Amino acid sequence: CTMAATAFAAEISAGCGTVTASALKLRAEASTSSTCLTLLAKGTTVVIEDDSTEGWYKVNYEGETGYLSSEYVAFS
Secondary structure, eight states, X not given: OOXXXXXXXXXXXXXXXXXXXXXXXXXXXXXXXXXXXEEEXXXXXXEEEEOOSTXXXXXXXXXXXEEEEGGGEEEO
């Protein structure tokens, strides 16, 4: 997992995460009622951009930014 060094990324505890659920929806907003952008398979690696929203990680996956439930992402 590689990350671009940005001022934003430097301010937070950014890192990589791995999907632990068999499938996990990448959502447009930090809500289970939000639009699903894509479905991520178990083992998919994402860049975690922000973890300040309780229960959610703001992530980047293949250039697309969205939110994943933190319950199903192993942070590394």
